[in-house]
Amino acid sequence: MNLLELRRVSHWYRPGEASRPALRDVSLLIAPNEVVAVVGESGCGKTTLGKLVAGLYSPSAGEILFEDQPLRSLQGRNKKHYRRSVQLVHQDPYASLNPAVTIGDTIAPALVHHGLARRHNAGVAAARALGAVGLDATPEFLDRYPHQLSGGQRQRVAIARAVSLEPSLVVADEATSMLDVSVRVAVLDLLLSLKQHRELAYLFISHDFGVVRYFARAGRIIVMLYGVVVEEGPTEQLIANPLHPYTVLLLQSVPVPDPARNEQRRRDQLPLVLGGAPPERGCVFSNRCPFATEVCRTTTPPRVEAGLGHKVRCWSPRAALDAGRSTQLSHST
Amino acid sequence: MVAYVARRLAGAAAVVYLVVTISFFMVRLMPGNAVSALEASLRSQGGMTPQEIQQQVSEIYGVMPHSPVWRQYLSYIGNVARGDLGRSVLNPSESVAHIILGALPWTIFLVGTALMISFVLGTALGAAMAMFRTSRLCQLVSFIASVASAVPNYLVAIVLLYELADMHRFFPVSGAYSVNVRPGWSLAFIGSVLYHGVLPISAYVVTSFGGWALAMKGSSVSCLEAEYVRVAKAWGLSDWRVTRSYVGRNSMLPMVTMLALSLGFMVGGSVFVETYFSYPGIGYYLIQAVNSRDYSVMMGCFMLITVAVVLANLFVDLFYPLVDPRIARPRGGRASVPGALPVPGKGAQGPGSLVGVEA
């Protein structure tokens, strides 16, 4: 059984307009207990994808299925089951917790609503949920307001709110990018351990390949640009042999905590061109791609299978592969 | 931009139309029905034929009493559109439009002067308070401003009347100018007008400068703490430049909006002060009409006050995009800055003057 499936999903924020879609023809499968990471620059549609999966919007076109049932058709108990099973963790723990609501009241209402606790013991259940993410949930802690917590604590509360409903899929939208370095790994590890113990699947959205490599080491990566999936594949495979020039560009642009390696990588970097709007026709990367040819500018590239579930939308994936190799992205010295 | 102007104009027209309609129904359909009441009273006076009575009523209220309501409504609207607001019930020889036009200059003089004084005084104080906001003196001024803005203006009017006019005879008790001078552009007349204006204007200023000061303080403080002010300092710009172009301009923008809006509201708020000082402005006639049940004058005054507010609003809406580029630009938000802002000129209340511009 597929946990979640997107079938040729497109989305426009302003319906009926001939504007550029935030998502274009995205198909995606997420299996139970799988980690799927979505990578791309800001505005590439990765957040929209997350919000559609979390059911905050209905897609303008295409179909999203949860446990093989189309979301559109879910009613009553099934709908409630979906609402409980797919949860969202936001990027900014300062914005995702209501400043006027105590920690206890942030967690408890949904537990009661979904029958995981009764009204009279909701506090105890909330404390247990907080304990599961490594917070010391004393009654005094439950009475605190978000502004009395540190950034790391807040993000743990946000995670507790999501996982307390025992979901099967969590959408983590840049969930660690605002945290301090010393706290970030702890939160990533927490998410990974929850996956192990609770059979969770993640849709992990990030612009940082470093974090993605750590988090989705056993999963898959999807690279997006202008609402289009340009490359997808198993994490190690994709990082070792990127086939789309855009992926190469992203990989090369992430600095690493090693001055010597940075200097070395810099020499062979692809030129960086920031795009405004995507081209009207052809490959979405064609106006920024150093390898673009006539065909790239006129015709949308087909999806090429490179084996092991590694797929790319590019007319000349070979060029990217060579460029990636020459910067020694993955082969440690 | 054209669409924006058209939308504002249409909005203003809608409000005026609505108020005229309200006014019609109030006079025609409210309990006690002013039209039938007048009819009855004319009949009881005797000496008039039913036709004469009908004629009289229609001249006063602009509607024929026994025609269908929709016809009365249409003719009323038509009259108002032509500037014919009917005639005074008490004094049928005088037209409402005439009374109002006679009163209007006095209200404009009174309200305009008072508003200017309290605006200048208040914003200057507010800016000073923002600059020295940690000092003791600022706290004291802030306290005084809060108290002053909380006191109802009619009470100040009474105290001024009692203390300075009646007890000590420093200032005249009533009227817009002395009966001994002839109206005209003579020094004596202007002097008399100013002399008569001192107390009513003071009553306004005392109760409204505090609101301005507090609003300006809030506006300035939020600008002083804005990131772009810190950046401007880091560029090494002079204090004068930072104060003028970065703090001053941005903190004055909402104040200017509020000023234009207050203009309209002060006309409405003039009723108390004008009544107590027997100052022959719109507010005075409104209350006179209310107390003598002179509905046509009453509704005329109300309509005029509303039109004043609508025009002030319209002026702000049309003029604001010129000063503030954030409005009516493609990426800008909703055009109407007003409404969200406190309006200190509204009188002693003015909810929100505390909450500040930031809120």
Add this chain to the structure above:
Amino acid sequence: MRRALRDLWRICRSDKAALAGGLVVVLYLLVAVLGPYLASPGGLQSPANANLGPSLQHPLGTDPLGHDVFASIVVGTRPVMLVGVLAAGITVFIGVAVGLLSGYLGGLVDAALMRVVDIFLTIPGLPLIIVIAAIVHTTSPVVLAVVLSVTAWAGLARAVRSQALSLREAEFVEAARVQGLPLGQIIVRQLLPNVGPYVAIHFLLDVTGAIYAEVGLFLLGVAPITGTNWGEMINSAMSEGALYSSSSVVYLLSPMAAIVVLQVAFVFFARALDTLFNPRLRSQ
């Protein structure tokens, strides 16, 4: 709630004006409830009782009819406060309901409601209140309160709407929606706690606004006189010629002082609430 009260107490302790304001407001409320049981203005038994100066027996003297001025003020508190609080309550109820619905639902509902709000924002409140009061000529406190709140709600509705609009997009509301919480719960448990503080402050200032207008109506003689209240006291003091003599000055000034003290107290108490609910100030 307990926390909020504790914070309020902390702020009041550091801000003496706010503390005084809060105490005065509570005192007035008590007097409004208990007033008629505490004092009785008495009446004219003999002409010698009229126009007395302050004394132990009559702390603020007596009026031309021999009523005790202090007792009149005490008894007159109830109608003034009652109408003020009622009017503010109606204002806040309509304003919050319209604002939240309009902001959270958006779309056509929002567009329609906001047109109405815009119109009510433009119509000058005080003249309209005077005109309506003159026409309906009511003696009922409820009707008077309705008249007083006829335009006041619009400003609040606009403010609440703009907050609801931004709250609707807030991530914590998104989180609540993802959790499948019903609309009612989201509005009550997520939106309301955020607009609550603003509404509370608005309520206090609305009370002062309503009292301002209400007393004004009595002063102008537009609202029919029913029993003792401050506006009526000032009004009759003036018609008794208090402006022209110093003998009845206490009679004129005492009710005015009662109003001023109450209004100032409300404003300072509202300031304490503003501090309480402003996280930036609270954290300091």
Add this chain to the structure above:
Amino acid sequence: MIPEGSTRPLLEVTGLTVDFPSGASRVRAVDEVSFEVRANEICALVGESGCGKSTLAHALVGLVPPPGQVVAGQLRLEGETYSSTSPREWRALRGAQVGMVFQAAMSGFNPVATIGRQVEHILKAHPETFPSVAAGRAYFEELLGLVQLPVQRVWGAYEGELSGGMKQRVAIVTALLLKPRVLVLDEPTTALDVLNQRLVIDLLRQLHQRLGLTMIFVTHDLAVVADVADRTLVMYAGRLVESGGTREIFGRGRKHPYVTALIEAVPSVLEDGLSIRAIAGEVPNLAHLPPGCRFAPRCLMAEALCSEVEPALQCDASGHAVACHVVNRVDWRVST
């Protein structure tokens, strides 16, 4: 304290201390920090949130936000003390000698004046830099070209009409307009995605080479530091805990357990990125600091002494400084 270098330092900071009053007590955001920056050097100031790095950066241009106060310390530019100058001298200095790019570049422009207008304000405030406003504008245009922004898109625009990434780039360009000797950048890449981040870093590196710009780069992102900085200063809870050459700090030369733990916690796209480790606990609240070494409660190497006595910053002959009881003692043994 100050090592004998071949070149005289351009900027010297000695014993800088910044306090924020908090109720009756005061919170010390920056605690006796001393360091120096040589000409033409990119110096990174790293630390986690609340370590005082931003406050320190603001103090360098005399713009600590109130109620914060610089209570001690000296700032010297080419040997000249400027920390105690008059407001007028500060103004002449800011922008032209010491430039600053603030973190919140998104709200760093006056919303009701065009960018061009504000550039003219800068040029008029410092008439000595360019012979004419037109010359200044031409230089502005040249700098914009380096960040791939056409001047006609920017000059007449209001800040609301530029995207976040654009504003960030324009903010850097305006700070560079007066060719400052030292440019202080507070988290210039934080809110940006990877590509915008690389664009900004490339820009800074280019400017560094072409203009010989000296930079102090404040950030919490260690990978960025490893990419741009010549020297790295690490702060923890208001104190400087280690400083040295970037290659040393990220290589075998680093000493402080906190710095080691921090670098080992950075996820990396390289293979060794999988072996990262979290640091236990959280950054202490400046209002409730632990006794002794501030990192001791989280430190795996901590000894009894560490939670009693605060270690002093000790500098070796190469200019590498570290404040840690344990490593300083070990070093002493090794070197004798």
